[in-house]
Structure formats: structure tokens, C-alpha cells
Amino acid sequence: MKVMIIGNGGREHALAWKISQSPLVEKIYCIPGNGGTFNENKCENVYIDNIHDIKEFAKNNNIALTIVGPEKYLVEGIVDEFEKDSLKIFGPDKRASMLEGSKSYAKNFAKKYNVQTPEYSVFNKLDDAIEKIKEVKYPVVIKADGLAAGKGVIIAKNYEEAEKALYDFMENKIFEEAGKTVVIEEYIEGYEMSVFVLVDGENYKIFQTAKDHKKIFEGEKGPNTGGMGAISPHPLLNETLFENIKQKIIKPTIKGIKEEKSNYKGILFIGLMIKNNEPYLLEYNVRFGDPETQAMLPLLENDIAKIFLKTVEGKLNEVELKWKNKVSCCVVAASNGYPGKYEKGYEININTEEIVFHAGTAIKDNKLITNGGRVLSLVTMEDTLEKAQEKAYEEISKISFKGIYYRKDIGKL
Structure with a gap:
């Protein structure tokens, strides 16, 4: 079958890389993709960006399944548009996407359905x-x-x-x-955890956990970024906490999605703060996280195209997820100056055999160049977190471009 992936970041390259391994898939269109998807197996970059043109492309090219990377398209209602023409698409509809599109909507939803969350005012x-x-x-x-x-x-x-x-x-x-509009929220001291849940409208499956590193500088200092690295699975997850997350966060959330009659067939990313083994909802995202996706997907043993199809078809109960018994460490290399002003157009040299997912890259005159704030991410998998970290920093030193910057403490808790 032919698959379409919408987006141009590291998350989308990771999805393309994983989907390309499926024997079910013969061709992947990346809309618009990046320098990494340009060279990825089975992939072709296509430069269109508005929902109408993307839908027409899907119809004209017999696309069997579309996966939406960025939240923008989901919040704008791309799923609703595709479903008008019975096109299969992985992601929630416009109404369900309000869980990410509006922080106040998400907080009010959490309160209404008894999802444990910090106190707040809007x-x-x-x-x-x-x-x-x-x-x-x-x-x-x-x-x-x-x-x-x-x-x-x-x-x-x-x-x-x-x-x-x-x-x-x-x-x-x-x-x-x-x-x-702003939300003013109680601050809870603890540690963060990202939990990903597949939802097919009726059933759900906990996909995986990860820890993201949001700030630009070591020790979680400086301004927020889109994410400077991630590890998976989360090293502090224990049985008591896992049960609390299911009972106090996931189950009431799924109940709420059903009662609101939202059409949710995709991935739900739940951002949590953990204090004394108690989970508190910080935010919902209605798509895969970046860079958590880059950390998680190499650990997955299943055919992800099959998982996405089963999700869209409402048959998640037929899926049994299988994971490698390893720990991954993903380190993001950024342009100097990010998340503020930065320059682009510098040539990138990659001399590592480890997995590298591209984000802000492009091909110009047959050369790979920087084309964004977060340029690429390197992922390693080892038996322990310490080994994965050590390997990641050893290998990322073999990647160079002018002004390369990365945090040196990804995975240190």
C-alpha cells in the first residue's frame, strides 16, 4: 500500500523510517519531508501544505493510510476533511484535537472527568x-x-x-x-513523564513511556524548546505508579473522550508530573511527541503500519505490542542560537553508523545542509541507560556542522 506522512520534523523522519520497514508498504509520500526523508527507503518528498491539496493528493494517488505528524493540521480539522471522502487517516478529529489546541479546554475536560490535575484558573x-x-x-x-x-x-x-x-x-x-487566554496553574514539584496511548475510538493500548528534556541548557535551565532529547522507557516507572496512571489519568480520559462523542483514532500523548508516585496531568497532546518518537520507535518490534491500520479500523484489541528489552537515548543537535535566532545553510557531515533522524535539514546542490533550529537527533539502544548515554555522546561527536549545539546531560535524572 501507499502511505502518506504529513510533517517535516524528526518525528516524521522516525515514522517514515519505521513504516518503511513494513512489508505492507511499497511507497511513502512525505509532505513535505526533509533532508532525511529525501534519502529514506521507499520515501518521496512532496511539497504541498494546505489541507485541500493534501486531500486531493491522497485521492489521486490511492493513498491507503495518512499519518499526521504536527498538531496544527489536526487542530485545523484535517481528519474531518479526509473522513468526508472515506479516506483512512491516523489522528483525532477537530473536536478531539481541542485537547491540545486549547489548554483551558483540556483543563476543564480533566476537571469534568476527574482526571487528576493541578489546581488552575483561566x-x-x-x-x-x-x-x-x-x-x-x-x-x-x-x-x-x-x-x-x-x-x-x-x-x-x-x-x-x-x-x-x-x-x-x-x-x-x-x-x-x-x-x-491564559491558564494560571498550581506548580507541583516532581519529575515529568510522557505516556503515549493508542486510541481507536473504543479500545486503548498503552504504547510506551519516555522522558523529554525541554530546556535548552543542561540541568533544565534556560528557555523552553521543542525538546532537546529523550530517553525511553521512563526509568522511574514502577508498578504502583503505572496502576495510578491507568486509574487516575488514562481511564477517566478515555471515558471523557467517549462521552464527549469525539472521534479519536490515533495516539494520545499525556504529559505528567509525578510527585510521591502520584501522577498529575500537565497537558494532552493529540499526536506523537518530538523527540520522544525518535527514542521510542527503534525499540518497537511490531510492524507499525499494521498497528496504525488496526487503530484507524477500530481493531486495537487485535494488537499485541512487542518491545525490545533495551533502553534508548536520543540526543538532539541544534543550530547555535536556537530557540532564538539562528543561521542555517551550513553543510552537515555525518560519520556514525547509529540511527540519525533528520529534522531541520535540506538537500541543496547534492549536499546536506542545516535548515532549522533542531537539526537532527541521534539515537542509541543499549541494555542500560548508562551505556545508551555513553554511546550516544561518543557517536554524536562524529556529526559536525557550523554552530552545532547539544545538551551533554540527556538521560541524567
Whole structure:
């Protein structure tokens, strides 16, 4: 069959790499793809970006299955459009995508269905939000309501930082319309965990866990990024915690999705804060995470094309997931200056045999060049986390481009 993957990041290259291993798949169209998918087995990059043209391409090229990478297309309703023409597509509809598209919707959903989550208030007037931060306990979390490329969350240590965040979001509109409504949330001290759940509208399967490293600098310092590295599975997951996550987070979430009559056939990414083995929902994402996907997919032994088809067809109960008994470490190499201003167009040299997933890369004059903030990620798999880390840093030193930057502490807890 022919498959289409929408998106141009490391997550989409990882999906293309994994899907290309399926004997069911003869051709993969990457919309628009990147320098990595350009050279990937069975893949062809196609430069179209609006939903109407993507749908027409799917119809004209007999695409059997479409996988949506970025949240933007899901929130804009690409699934609804495809389903009007009975085209198979992996991802939730526009209504269900509000779980990621609006932080206030997600928090209200969690409250309604008893999903354990930090206390919060929602504001769409700056003056009211300012009054709130005069009385809160610090630190406090301030979130832009809409999509902000993973950068719309500030942990304010004091009133001054909270006030600056509110002015930036609501008045200076650094995230445009995404920040006109804000969520002010209780800060919970603990450690983060990403949990991925396959949902087929009726059944669910816990896919995998991971730990993301969001900040640009070592020790989780500096501004937020889209993610500077990940490890999988999460090393601190234990049986008690796993049971708590199922009972207090996943089951009520699935119940809520059904009761809201949302059409959800895809992956649900649940961002958690863990304190004393108790999970608290921080956010929902309605797609695979980046760079968690790059860390997780090499560990999967199943044919992922088959898993995606079963999910779309509502037959997840027929799937038994199989994982390698290994630990993966994914380190992201970024352009100097990211997540602020950075230059691109520098030649990339890769001299490692380990798995490398491309993100901000392109092909120009037959050369691989930098074309984004997060340029690529290198993934290693070993029997222990320590070995995977050691190997990752040994191997990423064999990749070079002008201004290469990566954190040296991915996987250190």
C-alpha cells in the first residue's frame, strides 16, 4: 500500500523510517519531508501544505493510510476533511484535537472527568490575571491557551516573572492569538513523564513511556524548546505508579473522550508530573511527541503500519505490542542560537553508523545542509541507560556542522 506522512520534523523522519520497514508498504509520500526523508527507503518528498491539496493528493494517488505528524493540521480539522471522502487517516478529529489546541479546554475536560490535575484558573482579561498573581503561591505556572510550538509555558518564580509572562502573552502577543487566554496553574514539584496511548475510538493500548528534556541548557535551565532529547522507557516507572496512571489519568480520559462523542483514532500523548508516585496531568497532546518518537520507535518490534491500520479500523484489541528489552537515548543537535535566532545553510557531515533522524535539514546542490533550529537527533539502544548515554555522546561527536549545539546531560535524572 501507499502511505502518506504529513510533517517535516524528526518525528516524521522516525515514522517514515519505521513504516518503511513494513512489508505492507511499497511507497511513502512525505509532505513535505526533509533532508532525511529525501534519502529514506521507499520515501518521496512532496511539497504541498494546505489541507485541500493534501486531500486531493491522497485521492489521486490511492493513498491507503495518512499519518499526521504536527498538531496544527489536526487542530485545523484535517481528519474531518479526509473522513468526508472515506479516506483512512491516523489522528483525532477537530473536536478531539481541542485537547491540545486549547489548554483551558483540556483543563476543564480533566476537571469534568476527574482526571487528576493541578489546581488552575483561566483568564482572558489581563487585569484579572494580574490580580490572581498577587495572591498565588510561587512558583506558579503560566500557560498560553493556544498552540505555541511547545514554548507557551512559563514557570514564574516570583511576581515580577509572572507579570512579565502575562504582558508578553496577553498584551505583546508573542504567540499571537494563542496567548490571549491564559491558564494560571498550581506548580507541583516532581519529575515529568510522557505516556503515549493508542486510541481507536473504543479500545486503548498503552504504547510506551519516555522522558523529554525541554530546556535548552543542561540541568533544565534556560528557555523552553521543542525538546532537546529523550530517553525511553521512563526509568522511574514502577508498578504502583503505572496502576495510578491507568486509574487516575488514562481511564477517566478515555471515558471523557467517549462521552464527549469525539472521534479519536490515533495516539494520545499525556504529559505528567509525578510527585510521591502520584501522577498529575500537565497537558494532552493529540499526536506523537518530538523527540520522544525518535527514542521510542527503534525499540518497537511490531510492524507499525499494521498497528496504525488496526487503530484507524477500530481493531486495537487485535494488537499485541512487542518491545525490545533495551533502553534508548536520543540526543538532539541544534543550530547555535536556537530557540532564538539562528543561521542555517551550513553543510552537515555525518560519520556514525547509529540511527540519525533528520529534522531541520535540506538537500541543496547534492549536499546536506542545516535548515532549522533542531537539526537532527541521534539515537542509541543499549541494555542500560548508562551505556545508551555513553554511546550516544561518543557517536554524536562524529556529526559536525557550523554552530552545532547539544545538551551533554540527556538521560541524567
